[in-house]
Amino acid sequence: MNDTDASLDDILIVEDEPKIARLVADYLEGSGYATHHIDHGDQVVGYLSEAESRPSLVLLDLMLPGTDGLTLCREIRQRWPDIAVVMLTARVEEVDRLLGLELGADDYICKPFSPREVVARVKAVLRRSQAHQQDSEANHDLVLDESGWRALADGQDLGLTAVEFQLLKVMMHSPGRIFAREQLMDHMYRDHRIVSERTVDSHIKKLRKKIADIWPEREIIRSVYGVGYKYQPEE
Structure with a gap:
């Protein structure tokens, strides 16, 4: 039986072991997802x-x-921050786990795993992402017009520069993430130019x-002392 809330979502499986990829795809398709499989890293971008x-x-x-x-x-997070990423790995060292999440992974599953667990994690990640988007639209809160590179607060254009828009976009797609x-510099400047951390602080300011x-009493871009910044929408 297909899960109706999953019917509109496509999942890209990037896995070089064909048996694992086929097994995961079967379970995802059985839950209503459409899947596509790639087995080489060089083909993904x-x-x-x-x-x-x-x-x-x-x-x-x-x-x-590859x-x-x-x-x-890292590449997906920089170029397509609206795409959720769940990492699969047989390497269980804590440093790998933390590194994967710091690069922007939404979740992390270690092999061997149950395909039912993968489906459950996928549903949870997508529901979080979709709930955030729906809340923003329903509340006429802070909305990104990505085609026009505009941010609208209660319908009013904030008048952001390209760099400011990119910063806000990255943080909004991962609310609560520090x-x-x-990391923010990587998103601001795709050519990886050398800039100081004060440049980030200046753009955030x-x-x-x-x-x-527009919202003098609301603080949605918050500082985390000694670490960086996060987007924290009010409940």
């Missing part, structure tokens, strides 16, 4: 760039031929001021 309809979530193996999973996770300044001009 090209597929996402050219796809007419991008997947809602990528199941991403850590150890892949480009590895951690590198791909971003280090170095300007972004906050523009939000405060």
Whole structure:
């Protein structure tokens, strides 16, 4: 029986072990998801760039031929922050777990795993993502017009620069997640130019001021002392 709340979501499975990929795909398709399988890391960015309809979530193996999973996770987060990422790996060392999450993974599953567990984790991640988007739209709160590179607070254009918009977009797609300044710099400047951490602070300060001009009593971009910043919408 298909799960009706999953019927509109596409899942990209990036896994070089065909038996695992087929098993996971069977269970996901049985729950109403559409799947596509890639078995080589070098093919992922090209597929996402050219796809007419991008997947809602990528199941991403850590150890892949070609480009590895951690590198791909960073690339996906920089270029398509609205795509959820769940990492799959047989490496259970804590450093790998933390590194994967710091690069932007929404969840992390260690092999061997039950395919039912994978389906449950996928549903949970997608529901969190969809709930955030629906809440923003329903409340006429802070809405991103990505095609026009605009941010609207209660319908009013904040007048953001391209860098400010990119910063806000990255944080809004992962509410509550703490971003280090170095991570934010990677999103601000795709050419990886060398800038100081004060540059991030300056852009955040300007972004906050523009939000405060419309919402003087609300603080949605919060500092985490010694770490960085996070987007924390009010309940």
